[in-house]
Amino acid sequence: MWKSGLAAFLAAAAIGPAFAQADEFEQGMGTMWEVLWHQSGTPTRLVRWEQDIKVRVFGINLATHKQHTLQAIRDVANEAGVKVIDVSDRPDAAQVANVSIEITPDAMLEENQPCVTYLNFQTETRIDSAAMQMRNKDAFRCAYHEAMHVMGVRGHPAGKTVLSYFPTKVDGLFPLDKAMLRAWYSPRMRGGMTPFEVLPVLADELVGSMPDRDKAAAGRDRFFSRTIEQMQAFADGKGDVPMIVKRSGKSTEEGIRFGRMEMSYFLGIAYLEGATVPQDPSQAVRWLQRAANLGSRTAAARLGAATAR
Template sequence: MRKSGFAALLLAAVLSPAFAQADEFEQGLGTMWEVLWHQSGTPTRLVRWEQEMRVRVYGVNLASHKQHTLEALRAVAGEAGIKLVDVSDRADAAQVANVSVEITPDYMLEDNQPCVTFLNFYTETRIESAAVQMRGRDAWRCAYHEAMHVMGVRGHPAGKTVLSYFPTKVEGLLPLDRAMLRAWYSPKVRGGMTPFEVLPALADELIAAAPAADKARVTRIRDRFFADTIESMQAFAEGRGEIPYIVKRSGKSTEDGIKLGRTEMSYFLGVAYLEGATVQADSGQAVRWLQRAATLGSRTAQTRLGGTR
């Protein structure tokens, strides 16, 4: 199928009444929730760019890969409203670039991870720089996937997104990817937000795409999804029930990562109840979860707990 036909089909799936059906809408919400998890098994805070991106693409076989790589980066930066400048040909490119993309020989990196992105930030709020490596034979299918990571979207969710694990070429952002980026870089969102603070903004983008006649229904679905997510995350934080499927599916979770995930989730639940984010504000529940996180060793929770007394 040609690129234009494929994109049109996916867009129709998002905008048509069929998307408003419970399964389609909930799948979208599930995808949005899963982007807020790191492969190690820990939920993450939101990080994003607050400065222009100066990109250097270098390495092997640039004639085959540079244009496609830049197209992917321009697509995500454009959706986010971040200025991007290609500095690859400058003599001082290595010094001035804050996004470095290396196309490596095929013998480098591992078969189970042929491309990787490293984000650098002093605090988990604002991205200072990013470094990407992609094997030459995998660069085409990796470009849009890694470009999303460069923008700070770190998860590997299921669903119709270039962030999902995939075996074939990807030639453009999908509707869910665009929705993520719009929400991630919207004025209502700020760097350092917890997953429960970000989730409503992500959900709002999906609701905005639904037909007007279905908005009340999908809003009810959203509210039920929020309640179910809060309940399941409370179980996860307390060590009850199943580990979230996103953690199992990553294949890279560790006992230490899951332990940290439970601590972080306890803190995030405390903030959710304190701020009324994804759930109704409840100071008693806020203190309960912040105390649990503090007991597990979260210094951030200890500090935040002091402010609630």
């Protein structure tokens, strides 16, 4: 696997920088899409902070890990434009913190899950609080990965991102991470947006970072078309979740079934609003009806409103 990856890199270098740029953009778009998927096999809505982050770091070996952990939180929040307040030393820290980060003994978490973040929200729109745990021996390499999750970015995509299962950088953010956070917290975003509403904002941020924006924009449009085709097949029960989700080993039959229902609803909203695809009321009704048939009450309500017009 390593040899084939090296061969592809050398081939791209031999063909020239234009190919390399196109390949970089394609990989970036794939990462942007994969980040919108939960490991269970379900596409997710956008959630983010709408308040200051009050963080408490506690647990063992804080002299080694506290500053690096706080720096990770501050770095991601800075890209998002969210204020971070360290309340760790306050006597009432446990009560006032809305982000709790615990450095745990190594035996406390499983070997295949050395760090974990739980996001708490009453509705899938804004984050109310978050709790992170990292094993002592893994806290340094986990900090930036979990800090991205704290900001609401829940996927584990492949590519040059600290969200990858095996990131090559653990002491800071990649450019792609920064682009994701800037887009995630841009004025164009709002809590609860569907993947097809989110994807164009993420893509525009990536296009803006490319030297040749016209070529990148053409690549974006091709990616949108291909992704819509693949997701229609997935929603219809004929396609599959992104390969990175399958490779995670954490996708479940229940998650994928729920994902097909959600994706049907998301396609309906996309066609209803013209998000990622041209507006098409008949396609919107088709996909909302499928989602409703699969058990989505939200889709049934939107379907009723759409057909009543």
